[in-house]
Amino acid sequence: MHVFINLCYYLLKMKDIKKKIIIAGGVFLASMLLVFYLGSFVVPKALITLTKASGSAKVSGKNSFLLGEKILARADGEDKCVVNVFVLDADGKGMANKQVQLSGLGEMVGMTNTLGKVSFELTSRVAKQYELMASINGAALGKTLKVTFR
Secondary structure, eight states: OHHHHHHHHHHHHOOOHHHHHHHHHHHHHHHHHHHHHIIIIIHHHHHHHHHSOOOOOOOOTTTOEEEEEEOEEOSSSSSOEEEEEEOBOTTSOBOSSOEEEEESSSEEEEEOOTTSEEEEEEOOSSOEEEEEEEEETTEEEEEEEEEEEO
């Protein structure tokens, strides 16, 4: 920041307009090159590193969780509650191709996608609140989620 402020001060003190234009153009060009470099190389690599699925084979029960997208529905056998299970490793990265079993309203099985997510759509004809539990490759997650049908 000091360099930029000093450069601006120097430009204001200069008498020769041609030199001012050349220096300002050089600063502008250098800024555009920096933006291009960051946008083309640095940011994409950071995004890939942050969003890529885990390569480790160990599921973290502490980091994995259930999340209700829609946890209240009509008990008409058609309206759906939606429950998402996120399977994460110790670093919080999603784990692909993990088998998740959801129980508490029948038994359902699904496989996680590349982000470590699997979604379940639930229906019921019985007006009741259900407590759902997830198991990942046979190991209980230890967290529950309640869905309600009215």
